[in-house]
Amino acid sequence: MNARFLKRLTLSLLLLAAGLAAGPALAQGDRFPSKPIKILIGFTAGGSTDVPFRVLAENASKILGQPVIIENKPGAGGILPAQMMQSLPADGYTLAQVPLPVFRLPYTQKINWDPATDLQYVIGLAGYSFGLVVPADSPIKTMQEYIAYAKANPGKLSYGTPGALTTLHLTMENIAMQTGITLNHIPYKGNSESLQAVIGNHVMSVADTPGWGPYVEQGRLRLLSTWGEKRSAKFPNAPTLKEVGINLVQTSPFGLVVPKGTDPKIAQQLHDAFKKAMEMPNYKESLAKFDMDTYYMDSATYKQYALDTMKTEKVIIEKLGLAK
Template identity: 60%
Template sequence: MKRRQVLHALGGSAVALGVTPWARAQAFPSRPINLMIAFPAGGPTDITMRVLAENASKILGQPVVIENRSGAGGTLPAQALQTAKPDGYTLAQIPLGVFRLPYTTKINWDPVKDISYILCVTGYAFGVVVPADSPFKEWKDFVAYAKANPGKLSYGSTGALTSPHLTMEEIAQKLGIQLNHIPYRGSAPLMQDLLGGQLMAGADSTGFAPHVEAGKLRLLNTWGAKRLARFPNTPTLMELGLGIVQASPYGIGGPKGMDPGLIKAVHDAFKQAMEMPNHVEVLAKYDQELLYMNSAQYTRFAEETFAKEKALVEKLGLAKPT
């Protein structure tokens, strides 16, 4: 889709939906678009989202500039949307942690109602890794040590209340063990400390894969519905009897109140961008696959996930005091 087709889609959808002449009058985009992501430079999310942004830039005819806003469990981009204009020039990655925020922190906005959900892009492939010289040769060794040494087994995640953190806490609850959680701002600093011997284990997406393949880390389990093709000998949490599958889907959202025609134009451009071969290839590097949802489907996913995360946070005893 060329830029004129994007403009045509924007204007045409505005006519069809009976919205104000704004959509037809605007030459969108006429300047760079800012896309905030929730994790630091150098990690899997940053690398894959930069390819996506570059593809979208070519389609839209304006730069899509990545801004890394890491910390706060991956929720800073979504929070920043609350003060942004709904003009399409400020977009954000929406990680699953956004849907947990009201249950753990006092906020004055609603993760479902106060974000325009544009499209879902992909999800992560997670697992637990340990240094290659770790005495934990298998998952059962990890569990045995944790049971014998309550609170002494340190593991890092990509942030407090992120999917890796909450999934590990759910695992610990199911197994009756206590772990020492160390939060990081993203995969890159987590891997640095794990490789440096400052942690006993790490729960992360497959940014760890190159280190496992290089013999520097050992993979104890993965969290998908089936084994990863790259690591066929590593069991899933389901196979280990834990009954957990976690992929943590994420996509792109904008500020509340975006014009429906504008949402469609952004959606169409990023859908084409995400399906380009170079983006599919870089996702595969981190064992990720396309997980497309259109704007209506992604909005419905947000509503359903918001309710599910409330139940999980309360089960783990992590809900904020009332």
């Protein structure tokens, strides 16, 4: 072998080795995910939605091998992330949290998309619990006294929620309708805002998910009622609405969607990753801090839940006279 041949052979072997080394890297780059994933949530940072979602995102990032980033899009009762899905690429790199108000959108405002057909449902994650709180120094000490005060002072008893036409707003108006009272609704962008307002005595009461939990435990807020079928395990002293004579149970499951048209294989991969992430103890612990629990639904079940919920929400909206 002459020197020139050896040189060319050596070069060929080097190129072959480089190609073999690069091959897996190129294939890896073609796999999903190959870049960070975003989750859009419709509520402010630091609240009962945001805190558990950040734990879930950290868990999912370890499973997917890419960062999972939370982006807060508060306002409009939590519907903005679902709305944004209508204009984002169907590539699996952006998911949105869908709270209950999304399912009443077609009945409360004019929109050019349909939650039933224009969202691709990935996984049901958890369910909110709800309650009504007042400042610890409020003269109102029970739900019965709350209703009595409202009857004696029509339109003067104010309550805050995360926004107009949210589940909390509609439930409070349902309570008012059932008890014959008139309340003053003050909408906020999220529960971190509304809770600061009630603690600062800028609003007389707040209806919300248990972002109020730590403040109740600290003695800064008083919990008048919870809205589940049975009493809260964490706050057993607070009666349910049914126990105070109001025939109403309100819970609110939520989950994740991707834009319509996302590759089913990618959607399934996301489902599997987030199912593992939600089963980790730290996620369940983060939910428990806000008196919440996991509420798993696979993609098909979650889609059916959306269809069923839209039917029931239509009935409630029409009953309260709030249809567009």
